Every structure is written in structure tokens, then in C-alpha cells.
Amino acid sequence: MTPFDPLFRNPHVQTIAGHYWPRPEAPVALESRLVQTEPGVQVLVQSQQPGTPAKGHLVMVHGMESSGAAGYIRSLAALACAHGYAAHRFHMRTCGGTERLCSTLYHAGLTGDLLAVLRQLPGPAFLAGFSLGGNLVLKLAGELASAAPELIRGLCAVSTPLDLAASARRIAEPDNRFYELRLVRRMRARLLATGRYTVHDCAGLHSMIELDDRITAPSFGFRDAAEYYETQSSLHFLSGIRVPTLLIQAQDDNFIPFGIYQSAAVSSNPAIRLLATRHGGHLGFLARGPHRFWADQAILQWFAPLTGESATMHDHPKSHGQ
Numbered sequence: 001m002t003p004f005d006p007l008f009r010n011p012h013v014q015t016i017a018g019h020y021w022p023r024p025e026a027p028v029a030l031e032s033r034l035v036q037t038e039p040g041v042q043v044l045v046q047s048q049q050p051g052t053p054a055k056g057h058l059v060m061v062h063g064m065e066s067s068g069a070a071g072y073i074r075s076l077a078a079l080a081c082a083h084g085y086a087a088h089r090f091h092m093r094t095c096g097g098t099e100r101l102c103s104t105l106y107h108a109g110l111t112g113d114l115l116a117v118l119r120q121l122p123g124p125a126f127l128a129g130f131s132l133g134g135n136l137v138l139k140l141a142g143e144l145a146s147a148a149p150e151l152i153r154g155l156c157a158v159s160t161p162l163d164l165a166a167s168a169r170r171i172a173e174p175d176n177r178f179y180e181l182r183l184v185r186r187m188r189a190r191l192l193a194t195g196r197y198t199v200h201d202c203a204g205l206h207s208m209i210e211l212d213d214r215i216t217a218p219s220f221g222f223r224d225a226a227e228y229y230e231t232q233s234s235l236h237f238l239s240g241i242r243v244p245t246l247l248i249q250a251q252d253d254n255f256i257p258f259g260i261y262q263s264a265a266v267s268s269n270p271a272i273r274l275l276a277t278r279h280g281g282h283l284g285f286l287a288r289g290p291h292r293f294w295a296d297q298a299i300l301q302w303f304a305p306l307t308g309e310s311a312t313m314h315d316h317p318k319s320h321g322q
Contacts, residue, residue, distance in 0.1 A: 001275065001298050001301050001302075002291060002294070002297060002298070002301070004277045004279075004280065004285065004287055004294050004298075005287050005288045005289065006277075006278075006279040006280065006285075006286070006287060006288070007286040007287055007288050007292070008279070008281075008284070008286065009279050010281075011250070011252040011253065011254045011279065011280070011281035011282070011284070012175075012254060012281065013281070013284075014250070014252075014279065014280055014281030014282075014284025014285070014286060015179075015254060015281035015282045015283065015284050017284065017286055018071070018072070018281065018282075018283050018284035018285065018286055019071060019283070020071075021071065021286060021292075023071040023072075023074045023075040023078070023293070024074075024075055024078045024079075025074055025078055026048050026077050026078040026080075026081040026082070026087065028048050028049060028050070028051070028081055029048070030046050030047070030048055031046065031047050031048070031049075032044060032045070032046045033045055033046075033047070034098075034101065035113075035116065035117055035120065037112060037113040037116035037117070038112065038113075038116070039103075040102070040103035040104075041093060041101075041102050041103060041104065041113065042098065042101040042102065043090070043091055043092070043093060043098065043101075043102070043113045043117070044068070044091040044095070044096045044097070044098050044101075045088055045089065045090055045091065045117055046068045046088070046089040046091075046096075047086060047087065047088045047089070048077055048081050048086070048087045049081070049086050050081045050082075050083075050084045050085060050086060052084060054084060054085060054086040055083075055084040055085060055307050056084075056085050056086070056125070056126055056153065056303070056306075056307055057085065057086045057088060057121050057122070057123070057125040057126065058076075058077075058080045058085045058086065058087050058088065058125065058126045058127075058128060058303075059088045059090050059114075059117065059118065059121075059125045059126070059127050059128070060073050060076060060077065060087065060088065060089050060090065060127075060128045060129075060130075060133075061090050061092070061114065061127070061128070061129040061130065061133030061134075061136055061137055062089070062090075062091070062092070062095070062130060062131075062132075062133050063130045063131030063132045063133050063134075063159075063283065064108075064131060064132040064183060064187075065095075065183055065186040065187055065190065066095070066130075066131075067089075067091055067095050067096040067097075068089030068090075068091055068096055069096075070130070072130050072158070072283055072293075072295070072296075073089055073130070075293045075296050076128060076293075076295075076296045076299060077089065079293075079296045079297070079300060080300065083300060085126070085300075088117075088121075088125075090113075090114060090117055092106035092110070092113070092133075092136075093105060093106040093110065093113060094106055094190055094193075094194060095190075099190060099193040099194045099195075100193070100194060100195055102194075104219065104220070105191075105194070105215070105216060105219055105220075107216055107220055107228065107232060108132050108135045108136065108161075108164055108228075108232050108233075109135065109136065109139050109231070109232025109233075109234075110136070110220075111136060111139055111140040111143060114136060114137070114140055115140060115144075115151075118151045118152070119151065121151075124149060124150065124151055124152055124153040125151065125152060125153065126152075126153055126154050126155065126156075126303050126306070127140075127141075127152055127154075127155035127156070128155070128156045128157075128158070128299055129155070129156070129157045129158070129160065130157075130158050130159065130283060131158070131159050131160065131161065131255075131282070131283055132161065133157075134157030134158055134159065134160030134161075134234075134247075135157075135160055135161055135162070135164065135232075135233070135234045136234075137155050137157055138155070138157050138160065138162070138234035138237060138238065138241070138245070139232070139234040139237045140152075141155055141237075141240075141241045141242075141243055141245065142234065142236075142237025142238055142239070142240035142241050143237060143240065144240075144242075145240040145241075145242055146242050148241070148242050148243045149242065149243055152243045153243065153244075153303075153306050154243055154244040154245070154246075154302065154303055154306045155243060155244075155245050155246070156245070156246040156247075156248065156298075156299045156302055156303070157234075157245070157246070157247050157248070158248045158249075158283065158285075158295055158299075159248070159249060159250065159253055159255070159256065159280075159282050159283045160234065160247065160249070160256070161233075161255065161256050162233060162234050162235040162238075162256075162260050162261070162265075162266075163229075163233050163235050163257075163260045164228075164229035164232060164233045165226065165229035165230065165233070166256075166257050166260055167255055167256050167257075168208050168209050168212070168225070168229065169209075170254075170255055170256065170257055171183075171208060171255050172207055172208070172209060175254065176254060176255065179254075179255070180207060180208060181206075183208060184205060184206060184207065184208060184211060187208075187211055188202045188205060188211070191215065197215070201215070202215075209225050212225040212228060212229075213225035216228060235260065235263065235265050236265075238265045238266060238269055238272060239265060239268070239269055241269055241271050241272060242271055243271060244271060244273075244302070244306060245269075245271055245272045245273070246272075246273050246275060246298075246299070246302040247261065247266065247272060247273070247274045247275065248275050248277075248285070248295055248298060248299075249261050249274065249275070249276050249277075250276070250277050250278070250279060250280030250281055250282070250284070250285070251276055251277065251278050251279075252278065252279055252280065252281065253280070253281060253282045254281060254282055255282045256282065258276070261274055261276065273302075275298065
């Protein structure tokens with residue numbers, strides 16, 4: 001794969017710039033549909049089709065408190081469509097403006113909705129998960145184990161908190177306080193938008209761990225945040241993965257301790273390849289030169305041999321000079 005030549009070496013600059021950097025858009029219509037995955041639950045799926053018969057279906061899963069409008073989703077969708085894939089933006093429960101269309105919240109290991117969507121596609125799909133979405137796609141592949149190839153041709157997880165507890169503690173450290181406060185504000189706003197929670201319910205919640213302990217964990221029957229993190233971390237499901245899997249992870253990710261990626265759970269499964277970069281921050285990976293959105297190209301290079309292509313460089317059609 002093409003080596004990553006970072007545009008910035010500071011992880012916070014990569015993280016923030018990666019979030020705000022202008023991204024290319026696929027010049028095709030974005031079609032939205034609601035999928036009922038179980039009684040009382042509808043999730044949003046937004047799809048874009050290439051101009052020719054699709055060589056495959058790419059399902060993209062966003063991160064915490066995000067949606068299909070995230071920059072990393074938009075630019076990957078554009079590149080995928082340009083290279084003949086149908087691109088589908090999967091939204092977790094209550095995300096993407098669907099707060100009142102679901103009877104429950106989402107959580108990091110709630111794989112049933114994604115499974116229901118995959119079962120509606122015409123054949124096995126490619127999966128790309130980002131941050132919390134990475135945890136979701138890895139956990140699903142591990143749960144399916146030898147049955148996964150019926151639904152999944154290959155997957156890629158980018159900047160994934162394999163150990164949810166370790167990542168929650170890392171985000172709570174002083175250098176990440178800005179990010180945590182922003183995430184908590186967005187989480188509280190989404191809770192209020194469901195109409196099932198009040199300002200009083202959210203009072204005094206200033207950290208992700210506090211919010212998960214008081215709201216997320218009990219709403220799904222977990223004893224507390226610790227049990228939620230322990231049982232839903234994809235780290236415990238990696239051994240079951242039986243489809244080609246790429247983990248893209250920056251060693252300087254300011255949310256995720258890289259030591260997690262040096263565990264036997266990652267290295268002992270021959271289906272998993274770790275692509276670790278020295279720099280990149282969290283969901284940053286902005287590169288020098290014409291290949292600005294390096295992670296997008298790495299993802300499609302990983303999938304290319306699974307479609308019968310050679311793993312050549314996949315350029316954004318208009319990425320030069322960005």
C-alpha cells in the first residue's frame with residue numbers, strides 16, 4: 001500500500017484538521033431510506049450508486065455522535081462511487097436526525113441493526129467502520145465467525161477503540177478535555193432530542209464514563225459502564241473473525257492507547273492485518289501531495305483484490321491540489 005506521508009505530525013492538528021478539511025462529494029444522488037430492523041426501531045441508510053453496474057456494495061459506519069455527513073464518510077463514498085462501488089451510509093440508532101424513530105439508544109456493540117441491513121443487500125458487502133463504528137463492524141464479524149463470508153467480503157476499521165474502557169479513560173485525560181466536553185454536549189443534546197430524557201436526567205454528566213454509567217449502560221441492561229465496556233469491546237471478538245480485515249491505526253492517536261494494538265488478539269488472527277502509522281491522530285490521516293485522504297485510498301486498496309482488481313492506487317478524481 002502507498003506509504004503515509006503526514007501533512008501534519010501533531011496528532012491534535014491531524015484530528016482537528018481531518019474533521020474540518022473540505023472533502024470531495026460524489027456527483028450522484030444521495031438516496032435516503034428508513035430500514036426497520038426490529039419492532040420500534042428504524043435506522044437511516046443513505047446510498048449512492050455508480051454510473052455502471054456496481055462491482056460491490058460498501059457499507060460505511062460512522063463514529064460516536066456522528067452521521068453519514070461526516071467528512072471521512074463523504075470522501076470515501078466519493079472515491080468508492082468513482083471506482084464502481086455502491087456506497088451506503090449506515091446510521092446507528094437515533095443518529096442522523098432519527099432520534100424519535102427508535103425506541104432505544106445506540107451503543108458501541110449493538111450489531112443487530114447493521115446485520116439486518118446487510119441481509120437486505122444483494123450479496124456480501126464490504127464494511128468500513130470509523131472509530132466507534134470500527135468497534136461495531138469488528139464485533140459483528142467476530143460474532144458471525146465462519147458465517148461472516150455469506151454477508152461480508154472484507155472489512156476495514158479505522159481509528160478503532162478496541163478496548164472501550166481504555167479509550168474512555170484516555171479521552172478523560174487533560175489533553176483531551178476539549179474533545180470530551182464536545183462529545184458529551186452532543187450526546188446530551190441527542191438524549192434530549194429523543195423526547196425520553198430531560199435536562200434533569202442529564203444533569204451533572206461531564207464525562208463519557210459518567211454518561212455511559214448513568215444512561216447508556218442501564219438502558220441496555222448492563223450493570224454499569226464497566227460491564228458495558230468489558231462485554232462490548234471488539235478486542236474480545238477478534239479471534240472469531242474469518243474475513244479479510246484491515247486495521248488502520250495511528251500510533252499517536254490521541255484517543256486510543258496504541259498498546260492495545262500490540263496484543264495477541266490482534267497479532268494471532270491471520271485474517272487480520274494491522275496497518276500502523278507513526279502519525280495520523282484520530283481519524284486524521286491527511287497526507288502530503290496529491291493523495292490527501294490517504295485512509296480512503298488504503299481502504300479501497302485493501303478491498304481491490306477481493307473484487308479481482310489489482311491493489312493499485314485509487315485516487316480521488318479531484319484530490320490534486322487540495
